[in-house]
Amino acid sequence: MVLLGGLAGAQDVLPGCGADGEPSGAEPKMPSDPDPTDTGAPGPGAAVPAVTPERVLAALALLVPIVAMLWVPSYNKNDPALAGIPFFYWYQLLWVPASAVFTVAAYLLINRDEKARKAARNGGAR
Amino acid sequence: MKDVNVPALVVFVLFFALVTVMGFLASRWRRAGDAAHLDEWGLGGRSFGTWVTWFLLGGDLYTAYTFIAVPALVYATGAGGFFAVPYTIIAYLLVFLFLPRLWSVSRVHGYVTPADFVRGRYGSRPLSLVIALTGILATMPYIALQLVGIQAVLDVLGVGGGENANWFVKDLPLFIAFGVLAAYTYSSGLRAPALIAFVKDALVYIVIIVAVIYIPIRLGGYGHIFDTVSEHFKQAPKAGGMTLTDDNKKWTYATLGLGSAMALFMYPHSVTGVLASKSRNTVRRNMAIMPAYSLMLGLLALLGFMALAAGIGKGDKGFNPQLSVPQLFANMFPDWFTGVAFAAIGIGALVPAAIMSIAAANLFTRNVYKEWLKPAATSADETRVAKLVSLLVKVGALVFVLGMDKQAAINLQLLGGLWILQTFVAIVAGLFTRWFHHWALFAGWAAGMVYGTWQAYNISNPKTTHFGGNAAEIPGIGHLGYIGLTAFALNLVVAVALTLVLRAVKAPVGPDETRPADYSAEAGDDELKNAPEPVAAH
Numbered sequence: 059m060v061l062l063g064g065l066a067g068a069q070d071v072l073p074g075c076g077a078d079g080e081p082s083g084a085e086p087k088m089p090s091d092p093d094p095t096d097t098g099a100p101g102p103g104a105a106v107p108a109v110t111p112e113r114v115l116a117a118l119a120l121l122v123p124i125v126a127m128l129w130v131p132s133y134n135k136n137d138p139a140l141a142g143i144p145f146f147y148w149y150q151l152l153w154v155p156a157s158a159v160f161t162v163a164a165y166l167l168i169n170r171d172e173k174a175r176k177a178a179r180n181g182g183a184r
Numbered sequence: 185m186k187d188v189n190v191p192a193l194v195v196f197v198l199f200f201a202l203v204t205v206m207g208f209l210a211s212r213w214r215r216a217g218d219a220a221h222l223d224e225w226g227l228g229g230r231s232f233g234t235w236v237t238w239f240l241l242g243g244d245l246y247t248a249y250t251f252i253a254v255p256a257l258v259y260a261t262g263a264g265g266f267f268a269v270p271y272t273i274i275a276y277l278l279v280f281l282f283l284p285r286l287w288s289v290s291r292v293h294g295y296v297t298p299a300d301f302v303r304g305r306y307g308s309r310p311l312s313l314v315i316a317l318t319g320i321l322a323t324m325p326y327i328a329l330q331l332v333g334i335q336a337v338l339d340v341l342g343v344g345g346g347e348n349a350n351w352f353v354k355d356l357p358l359f360i361a362f363g364v365l366a367a368y369t370y371s372s373g374l375r376a377p378a379l380i381a382f383v384k385d386a387l388v389y390i391v392i393i394v395a396v397i398y399i400p401i402r403l404g405g406y407g408h409i410f411d412t413v414s415e416h417f418k419q420a421p422k423a424g425g426m427t428l429t430d431d432n433k434k435w436t437y438a439t440l441g442l443g444s445a446m447a448l449f450m451y452p453h454s455v456t457g458v459l460a461s462k463s464r465n466t467v468r469r470n471m472a473i474m475p476a477y478s479l480m481l482g483l484l485a486l487l488g489f490m491a492l493a494a495g496i497g498k499g500d501k502g503f504n505p506q507l508s509v510p511q512l513f514a515n516m517f518p519d520w521f522t523g524v525a526f527a528a529i530g531i532g533a534l535v536p537a538a539i540m541s542i543a544a545a546n547l548f549t550r551n552v553y554k555e556w557l558k559p560a561a562t563s564a565d566e567t568r569v570a571k572l573v574s575l576l577v578k579v580g581a582l583v584f585v586l587g588m589d590k591q592a593a594i595n596l597q598l599l600g601g602l603w604i605l606q607t608f609v610a611i612v613a614g615l616f617t618r619w620f621h622h623w624a625l626f627a628g629w630a631a632g633m634v635y636g637t638w639q640a641y642n643i644s645n646p647k648t649t650h651f652g653g654n655a656a657e658i659p660g661i662g663h664l665g666y667i668g669l670t671a672f673a674l675n676l677v678v679a680v681a682l683t684l685v686l687r688a689v690k691a692p693v694g695p696d697e698t699r700p701a702d703y704s705a706e707a708g709d710d711e712l713k714n715a716p717e718p719v720a721a722h
Binding site (some may be wrong): 142147 | 434
């Protein structure tokens with residue numbers, strides 16, 4: 059699950075990332091943040107932090123179907139059958155639309171998060 | 185062999201003619217300013233919106249070979265073949281995390297291939313080269329398998345020629361199909377498969393929906409189908425079962441699902457489909473709507489059981505499971521609809537084959553030709569070379585299919601998945617952190633490639649002595665698991681360990697041309713103001 063840590067914006071938290079210096083002008087850390095929205099940014103004047111409730115929830119939403127699918131013993135059985143189709147098959151097929159629902163949830167959460175970030179950035183830049 | 189199925193053949197040929205015309209007209213579709221730029225030919229001008237991308241990716245990822253091979257595996261082994269469902273579920277969830285970042289950084293810096301990104305991020309030419317070569321190597325047999333898919337359909341249609349027909353007559357239809365494909369890919373680039381994908385996906389959906397309703401009615405309902413199949417596997421428990429019968433099978437099922445999911449978007453043709461979309465959110469939205477195809481794939485897998493229940497290949501010892509679904513369609517559907525179904529599979533081969541050859545051509549042009557052979561190449565040079573390489577790649581695939589055993593193509597495709605997975609650490613980790621050292625990534629890649637290939641070489645099955653499967657014992661766990669994933673774990677461990685060492689001795693690092701903000705840039709953002717703007721800048 060290397061990746062899931064990544065969702066929390068590893069790039070933003072790892073100081074070593076821009077190893078060769080070069081301060082990027084694109085992430086100005088300006089104090090005034092006129093619209094902290096609902097991200098509950100704790101740091102005074104900091105831009106939106108790397109770990110926000112939205113990002114954590116989105117990661118969880120993506121993780122649930124993955125765990126469900128990798129947990130093979132939970133569905134490796136014939137009963138209960140549905141309309142003659144053994145459990146093994148209809149259960150996994152059911153997870154297809156379910157995973158889409160979880161992905162939509164993650165999409166909405168991330169969208170909200172990115173809007174907040176953008177607002178914070180623009181607010182700081184101007 | 186059998187007689188030619190004339191009505192089916194006529195319908196098949198009509199659809200083929202239709203998509204051929206579309207393929208050539210596609211060069212005028214959404215045409216943008218500079219046709220000589222590689223972004224135009226190789227990425228459709230990076231202009232595709234949510235729906236075009238959805239059709240394109242669906243047409244790209246769900247290939248004719250998938251339609252043939254997934255049900256064939258279910259037909260032969262039962263539950264084990266159903267791993268395709270968790271595989272595609274996991275794939276979109278995983279890539280939701282990193283594809284938007286790949287899109288953004290590629291858009292800011294004008295990257296066309298994943299190897300371009302690796303070059304920019306790590307400043308390492310050798311690392312970028314091996315990523316590109318791995319991509320080309322993994323893609324070639326995949327293209328060849330699309331031909332195998334067309335051949336299966338032609339065989340059942342009865343136009344494959346008899347055993348005593350000479351090779352030219354036998355393979356003439358294949359030559360025609362691929363000649364036409366090569367011509368319109370050459371002239372229209374990625375726009376051709378993008379446009380044809382609409383026809384392909386529509387046909388596939390129609391055929392699958394009809395099949396999962398109509399065939400069970402003829403076979404006496406789902407309950408009856410599963411009872412018959414269950415009885416079949418009771419008679420032949422060695423082949424497989426309705427569920428996974430032991431721990432080895434469960435481990436293999438889960439690791440194959442996860443490993444294949446991780447490999448899916450490392451394939452150059454998948455990345456091409458993603459980079460062709462016009463915005464970061466287009467990519468994200470697609471990850472939420474792609475599961476519609478997974479549902480179709482799941483239903484398709486059930487066709488393997490229907491073929492068993494219908495007695496396809498029963499009593500025929502040498503029956504090739506790959507023919508089970510085409511034969512099922514031919515037996516169950518009226519002739520004209522068999523033609524529609526076969527057209528779906530045939531066109532289902534053309535779309536991915538076109539995108540794969542474009543992706544391989546992009547890799548060669550950007551990461552071998554421009555990087556190593558002719559650094560001064562202009563955009564027009566790049567486009568010209570890419571077009572020629574796309575032809576060469578297809579000819580190569582054709583020679584491969586005609587000259588070599590089909591089993592070899594299947595083995596190589598298994599290896600292709602394993603190989604492409606070894607590019608995961610360099611690409612995906614690179615999207616989030618610059619912590620890894622490029623020499624360590626190179627060593628990890630080499631370790632994964634060698635270990636995986638060696639393990640696969642040692643697997644035998646009743647048909648072949650080497651490369652006979654994709655599961656081997658996982659060291660330390662003791663159960664059978666997907667070799668690709670084990671090799672990936674080794675790759676990661678080597679990369680981490682060596683990075684620690686190299687950082688400790690302060691080994692030199694290459695320049696990183698990317699900035700943190702590049703990874704979250706969206707269309708319309710400031711970061712894109714200075715980005716290469718080959719796109720139709722309306």
